[in-house]
Amino acid sequence: MGGQGNCVDGKLDDSGYSSPVPLIGLYVTGATLVCLLFILVDVFTSFRSRKRWLPCRLFSLNSITLTLLSIAVKLPLDLTSPMPRVQDQLSKLTGTTLMCICTGIFFPSLGTYRESECFNNMAALTIFVVTIVVNICIQMHTGLIFLFQAEHITIICCMTILLVALWYFASEIHSQNEVSHDGIKAFIMKGRGSMLHRLRVSYVRGYDSNPQFMLCRRPLNTLVATLCVISAVVLMKVAFRYLVSRRSDLCEGVSVYKWSMISIVVSQIIAVVVGCLAITFRLFSMNGHRLVDYGIRQEGVEDAEAIIANNPIFRRTFFFRLKFYSRKIIEIFVTWISLLPSLPFACLEGCVESFPEIRQGEEECDYWTWKNGLNDMGRWIKKIDASNHLIKLLSRAPPLHQDDSPFCQLKAYYDSRKPGYQMSSLSVVLLVRIATISISSSLTASLPNSLNEVFEVLQFVDRKLSASSLENKKKFILAEALWKRENFNYLRPKIVKMFGNNDEFEKQSQLNQSIAIIKGLKEVSLSDYVQHELAMMTDFLLLRAYESIQELYGCIEQLFVDMLNEFLIQLPNAIFREIIESNAEDCEEVVKFALKVLYKVESLEPLVRWSFPVGTTITHLTFNELPNV
Incomplete structure (x- = not known):
């Protein structure tokens, strides 16, 4: 079968080399849309499950998403294809910005991996980001990128700072996860009250112990979100300027991606906007989230409901919201004032936490976490059939x-x-x-x-x-x-x-x-x-x-x-083992499943001789005293 690309009269016939490139452009668009779909699914499931920190499930830091992104940001990595038109030059910027935004979206998922797996994923992300930064620099030096050079420099700087911040998060989050998880396990083993009592409180407490939630409530989350917002604003400013001027004829010629270039630019701008909105919502939806005891961790869920209903601390008034958003603005200001090359991230975070207008008062408690935990549990408990x-x-x-x-x-x-x-x-x-x-x-x-x-x-x-x-x-x-x-x-x-x-x-x-x-x-x-x-x-x-x-x-x-x-009779032992052997990121779902199982047999307590784990202070499932059987 003959085809183009053979030697003709001693010369290589390369006239057909660029013929499939527009289809490759559609492939890039498809990968971008898949990333967008993953982000939207994560946002939808987060709202549905009332997890306002928008945990990463589908679109998390792993080999699949990195492979998709390597296709979606192919254009910033292309070192040789000429980009003569404005939309061609803009496609380089949209791809780089998409990578920057996705790096910010990834960061909560660092808490869901084991330490070795987390560092492996971070190493892969680092290689990818460094490759993009180097390629952009080479293209600006060779003149392949001749428009929006200042914008490219801004975005790759934001992306580099994001990468350093993610490394800082990855280096310390796992020890905090274990401490939080150990606290739940200790409460299950040695706390007061029946097993049902402890599991109900532990389920509500699991909202606050979610590893992704723990990352999102860190003060450095402000830095991550701000960097992503800056990148998105830079891109939108350039895109708006292009739409107003409608200039596409800077140089003669057409990119080898031809008509597919518009689909690439549009899809990536939409993905950047959606990702930036998700990150912004994640930032402004997080309160101080410093839990204090108030008896909620030791008392039952009914007591927690009474505390929330009667305590003015939990009432979200207009002044409460005004105070919160004022703190967020101050937090952003302090974060960026503190952003000096000589300061390590640990000092930066300490500066934000110690600022008197930002620090959460000892009297404040996480209203949203407890209230939604109680409501969520109440919904599915009603669906459990009695035995x-x-x-x-x-x-x-x-x-x-x-x-x-x-x-x-x-x-x-x-x-x-x-x-x-x-x-x-x-x-x-x-x-x-x-x-x-x-x-x-x-x-x-x-x-x-x-x-x-x-x-x-x-x-x-x-x-x-x-x-x-x-x-x-x-x-x-x-x-x-x-x-x-x-x-x-x-x-x-x-x-x-x-x-x-x-x-x-x-x-x-x-x-x-x-x-x-x-x-x-x-x-x-x-x-x-x-x-x-x-x-x-x-x-x-x-x-x-x-x-x-x-x-x-x-x-x-x-x-x-x-x-x-x-x-x-072995159900209590099975429940304890399931919780004790679970990982920190699975604890909430494990406790939820244990509660569902326990509610199914709650009415059987007087009829079964339950066997409880050795070393626990618990002797009953739901009664104050162990019934005589």
């Missing part, structure tokens, strides 16, 4: 602890068949499936309804406390699949066919039909782990002789209650 079926079942068939109970016999039987074998959530699911396929629904209706109410709790305890072997992980996944997606009722006709004529099968008693179906379950073909567990469960049920279908169901029901109880 009505489970309460009735546990009341009718209380857990047995005698050595001759069906559950103890089942454990001994399992151990004889496979020493060291651990029961799992798969065992509970299979027991319910055996009951619903072999016994009339008029008897077994309470079993699936009860398991539905507590299945999330069962899975949580199983995942957190079971051994982390490959076998247990597979059983955990199979249990979820069997309960949520697969019902054994389709096996009943197949099992009936194994015993010959359907009419003869129907003439048998309900007990004989159920025994036959339980025997037939051993013959069906299922996955290895399910087949093995099912065989042991059915063999155990068939060891006994039953006088009636009610006796068979009574044995299954008691087994179900005892197996559930075996998992439920």
